[in-house]
Amino acid sequence: MDWSRIPLWAWALGLGSLGVGVAACGESGLASPGTAAELVERYGLEPMPAMIHPVDNQPDPLRIELGKLIFFDPLQSAQLDVACSTCHLPDFGFADGRDLPLGPSGEGFGPERVLTDPDMVPEGRHAPTVINVGFNQFGQQRGIDGFMFWDGRKRRLENLVLLPQREFSEMRADVYPIGEVVDTLVARFRSVPEYEALFREAFPAKGDSVDMGLLPSAVDSLSLAQSLAQFIRSLTSVDSPYDRFIAGDGSALSLEQKRGLALFNEKAGCVECHSGPTFSDFTFHVVGARQLGPGFQGTPHEDFGRWIVTRIEFDKYKFRTPSLRNVAATAPYMHSGGYDTLEEVVDFFDRGGGDHPQVDPDALEIQPLGLTEREKSDLVAFLEALTDLPEIDVPLTLPSGLEPQH
Structure with missing residues (x-):
């Protein structure tokens, strides 16, 4: 033995x-x-x-609400047909009820979702829930730098939330020239006047810098990531x-x-x-x-x-x-x-x-x-007995004019 x-x-x-x-x-x-x-x-x-929240991204109701809109908005995907919520649905515990997620060129949600493009493939791993993901690493060292993904290739939410947009199977990143995914994403959100106004309210220092001509917009990759991260951290059980x-x-x-x-x-x-x-x-x-x-x-x-x-x-x-x-x-x-x-x-x-x-x-x-x-x-x-699903008001409309994904 x-x-x-x-x-x-x-x-x-x-x-x-x-x-x-x-x-x-x-x-x-x-x-x-x-x-x-x-x-x-x-x-x-x-x-x-x-x-525990990052020092540079303390909880703020305006950022949480902004992050929620982004979470459900397919504006962030190349083909305008996938949002974070496509694979993290409230009705399925912020997972998707599938063995492997189906991203771009899909129709329906959850177990009913099907691919309409034969060139697309399922994502390689199961989509875990994002509830309580802000508590990652609390089992050993209580902090904000817990492992993310099944293989732990990233730490901290702010470093994770803009990665799916760069993946072929998640948001069809191959549509963009290499290295231009995030810049294109930022440009899209800047082009929506209501989003620009919401970012200025949620990030007033950046809004002031825009007024002084120091920044072209309050929307940038950091404010996008911080808003999304704040909304996801708000999903607790x-x-x-x-x-x-x-x-x-x-x-x-x-x-x-x-x-x-x-x-x-x-x-x-x-x-x-x-x-x-x-x-x-x-x-x-x-x-x-x-x-x-x-x-x-x-x-x-x-x-x-x-x-x-x-x-x-x-x-x-x-x-x-x-x-x-x-x-x-x-x-x-x-x-x-x-x-x-x-x-x-x-x-x-x-x-x-x-x-x-x-x-x-x-x-x-x-x-x-x-x-x-x-x-x-x-x-x-x-x-x-470990069940306690957070209740949220899912958006019925989005600043982009696109259909919320839920």
Whole structure:
């Protein structure tokens, strides 16, 4: 037996024989897991922290509202048919309900979206939710520079939000000459008088500079990025049944969900990666999820994950741990969107992962769990208790005159 591969939670529980409270009867191991206060103390459960904002982009209602308009506006895509919201829809937990997103030359939204151009291909990876993305990196070092994307190739929202516009499969960037994507994007927004006025209001210092003849416009790549980032940071989930439970409302979770909470922290060992109030360690792991689509940069069935960024052999097939908040509302799952339901995901982890034929079994960072059917059901019930979808008023019209994407 390879003792080095036994997870830390197993050692902590005496390899499953002497876990806290396991003396309680029932096949889930914790038929009566305890009160809210007892579970909070036992597992060190913490509420969501306050959001930390960049010093140079503090929250401002005008910027948030401006960012919302941009988020839903296809003016930012080359063919005027894709917005951020095309792949991050409010009705699907700010994901899109698809295994792989369909960007330009598409019709419809969510699972009903289809491509109308045979030259276009799906994006290579599943579109994760953007809810709580402003909390990235809170699992280890509380700050603003958490890893973004499945492979962590960018940090900080302001550095991310203008990247999709430069991608062929996301917003058809090949239409522009190389290096002119952002300049063209800025010029488009400057050409809309209502946007110019909104940017001047949201960025008054730039508006003053325009009045003094020091700047041609209040719209530039930085103000675009800061507005989008502020809106996305405003999409938070901090009042789920789980949050109310750990705040002292013992009735917020059902008995099944409380058993699932205990399993999550003990026998199932989910907490080893999905830790802290955000339910993520924001690092990278090999679990061997199957690859359905073309993979990042068009690598059929060979998406090497974190390796694409680091070129370190050890990082092959590693992907960033996603937060589990709102996970019940953001199916399908994993970096490839290859698992349709939470039940499928729990089954995958219960058998120790390893669905990708090219991943060396010795590289897997998970092991079979031996869960019963009731334990699996309890885990899913607990995951459903992490749901708290933010409510927003989606724009019905846009300054550009284009149709909002939702």
